Amino acid sequence: MKQGFYEQIYSKKNLVLAWRNARKGKTQKHYVLEFEKNLIQNINSLHHELKNQTYQPKPMQVFILRDPKTRKISKSDFRDRIVHHTICNIIELVFDKTFIYDNCANRKNKGSLFALRRFDEFSRKVSKNNSRKCFILKADIKHYFQEINHEILLGIIKRRINDEKVLSLMQKIFQNTTAERDGFFDNKGMPLGNLTSQFFANVYLNELDQFVKHILKIKYYIRYVDDFVIFDKSKKQLKMWKIKIEEFLEEKLKLNLHPDKSRIILFDRGVDFVGFRNFYYFMLLRSRNIKNIERKIKLFKESKISKEKFSEIWQGWNAYANWANSFNLKKRMLKQNKLF
Numbered sequence: 521m522k523q524g525f526y527e528q529i530y531s532k533k534n535l536v537l538a539w540r541n542a543r544k545g546k547t548q549k550h551y552v553l554e555f556e557k558n559l560i561q562n563i564n565s566l567h568h569e570l571k572n573q574t575y576q577p578k579p580m581q582v583f584i585l586r587d588p589k590t591r592k593i594s595k596s597d598f599r600d601r602i603v604h605h606t607i608c609n610i611i612e613l614v615f616d617k618t619f620i621y622d623n624c625a626n627r628k629n630k631g632s633l634f635a636l637r638r639f640d641e642f643s644r645k646v647s648k649n650n651s652r653k654c655f656i657l658k659a660d661i662k663h664y665f666q667e668i669n670h671e672i673l674l675g676i677i678k679r680r681i682n683d684e685k686v687l688s689l690m691q692k693i694f695q696n697t698t699a700e701r702d703g704f705f706d707n708k709g710m711p712l713g714n715l716t717s718q719f720f721a722n723v724y725l726n727e728l729d730q731f732v733k734h735i736l737k738i739k740y741y742i743r744y745v746d747d748f749v750i751f752d753k754s755k756k757q758l759k760m761w762k763i764k765i766e767e768f769l770e771e772k773l774k775l776n777l778h779p780d781k782s783r784i785i786l787f788d789r790g791v792d793f794v795g796f797r798n799f800y801y802f803m804l805l806r807s808r809n810i811k812n813i814e815r816k817i818k819l820f821k822e823s824k825i826s827k828e829k830f831s832e833i834w835q836g837w838n839a840y841a842n843w844a845n846s847f848n849l850k851k852r853m854l855k856q857n858k859l860f
Contacts, residue, residue, distance in 0.1 A: 526685040528610045530570035535563050538605035542598065551598045566599060573685065575603065577696040580711060594711030600696075604716040607689070612719060614680050619722065620729045625745040626718045632794045635744045636843065639798055642740040643787055646751040650800045656791050657750040657758045660781035661725075661769070664746035665710045665717060668724050669774045670694045676723060708774075721745065724773065731768050736761055744794050751787075758784045796844055803844040810849070813837045817853070 528534060539559075543552050555562055569575035578597040585591050596604065616627065624635040647654035661667075673694075674687060681687070693716055710717035725743065732738045732750075738761060740751035752758050762777075762784070769775040790797045790804070797804040813834075820830040841850060 525610055525614075525681055525683045526689070529606045529686065529689070530567055532563065532567055534606050534609055535567055535602065538602045538609060539563065541605045541609075542601045549598075555598050562599065566602065570603070570606075570689070573688065575689070575692070577603070577693060580696065591712055593713045595713055596711075600693075601715065603689075604693070604714060607686075607693075608715055608719050611677075611681060611686070615719075615723050615726070618680070619726055620733055622742045623722065623726065623729055624742060626722055632744070633843065635742055635794045636796065636798070636803070638742050639749065639793055642742065642751045643798070643800060646740055646753055647787060647800065652753060654787040655752055655755045655758055655784055656787055657752075657762055657784050658782070658791050658793065659748050659750075659762070659765070660778040661746040662776045662778040664775065665712055665721060667708060667775055668710045668721065669708045671707060672773060673720060673724050676727060727773060728765070728769065731772075732765065736764060742793075747793065749791065749793055755784055795840070805841055805844045805846055805849070809840075813853075 543556075546552050566575070577600045580594040580596050580600075582592060582594050585593050619627065622638055624630045624632075624638070643654055643656075644650070670691075674690065677690065678687065710721060725746070728748075729741075729743060732741050738750055742749050750758060750761060752761075762782070766777055769777065785791050787800065790799045792798075792806060795806060795809055797806055816825065816830065816833050816837075819825045820827075825833070838850065
């Protein structure tokens with residue numbers, strides 16, 4: 521007899537897989553080592569708690585990250601992160617096949633580089649290899665993770681998974697993320713930093729993707745988390761689509777486009793997307809990205825970052841910068857700062 525979704529989530533096989541996924545890149549962290557001192561006992565404990573529906577997530581550790589934008593990051597306890605992986609291991613398979621091809625965030629074989637390649641492909645098609653004007657609606661959803669409505673999200677999930685035990689587990693995770701005011705929970709918001717937040721954010725905005733592709737019939741559309749771009753030869757057409765998208769977001773998902781970051785741009789002027797300023801023949805790093813690495817260089821020169829840590833930071837930034845036309849920029853940085 522085939523197991524139901526909830527039984528698959530708390531199975532010991534899935535819990536072991538979830539533990540292995542949760543510890544990747546963190547094997548020397550104190551909280552991982554502590555959990556693994558009594559690994560079998562801790563896995564069995566999670567198994568029984570989930571099976572008997574007595575599992576309760578621990579309060580999250582909240583801290584402010586300024587790198588460079590100020591963000592509130594909520595960090596779950598390691599055992600709770602394992603539970604997040606158990607959920608995603610099972611239900612991600614159900615939802616991923618419903619996602620559109622050009623949903624590029626937090627998906628296998630998708631990501632920033634895939635989004636940039638599609639951006640280049642669409643810009644060439646719409647501009648007919650830069651022989652005619654190409655306009656792009658570049659949009660950003662205002663305070664996206666803070667505004668995800670739990671009731672709407674659960675309604676979306678119920679269309680695919682009508683297992684009350686799974687839904688109850690999700691509600692526990694949601695409720696652990698919300699602020700309580702006057703005895704009532706806000707019933708909205710997903711914390712930055714959780715695996716489940718990334719996954720549920722994709723499920724939530726899949727509603728927008730479906731509307732754009734199947735109702736508005738828009739051909740050249742790419743979404744990366746809460747940023748999206750639409751290409752067309754007509755500025756007037758993009759204005760009409762923008763109005764319809766704003767109405768859909770507000771009525772169906774209780775979201776709004778960011779008024780300052782959502783506008784129609786002539787492609788010749790360059791369009792910011794996935795960390796780069798994109799032009800027809802080349803890409804540039806955004807100034808924010810350059811200032812960020814310059815800040816890290818300064819900390820390194822002031823001995824506030826170790827040589828090993830800075831080397832790791834530089835290698836990661838260098839690999840990212842290689843996607844853009846950045847040879848002269850990197851050469852200048854190395855020379856001026858006498859790095860390595």
